[in-house]
Amino acid sequence: MTxxxxxEFIDDAFYVVQSRWKTWKSFSKDDKPLITSLTxxxxxxxxxxxxxxxxxxxxDDTIKHEGTVGGKL
Numbered sequence: 001m002t003x004x005x006x007x008e009f010i011d012d013a014f015y016v017v018q019s020r021w022k023t024w025k026s027f028s029k030d031d032k033p034l035i036t037s038l039t040x041x042x043x044x045x046x047x048x049x050x051x052x053x054x055x056x057x058x059x060d061d062t063i064k065h066e067g068t069v070g071g072k073l
Contacts (some may be wrong), residue, residue: 003011009029010044010047010048011027011048012028012029013029013051014027014034014046014047016040016043016050018040019036023036023037023038024036024037024038024039024040024042024044025037026042026043026044026047027056034047034050034051035045035047035050049050
């Protein structure tokens, strides 16, 4: 993370920076690391989802995917 420019807060809740490995990381206002993603857009989207879950609670719904594979793998 570089400190070359001021933090630009998104939704007045978090900010994102590009790491030296070209991944994107989001941080809370108190600089707590939140999410790491491959793109800036995905990092923002996922951080919004995560923070909303923290605020409103995460769904207890569980989705199961079951199936069989025919033939030889």
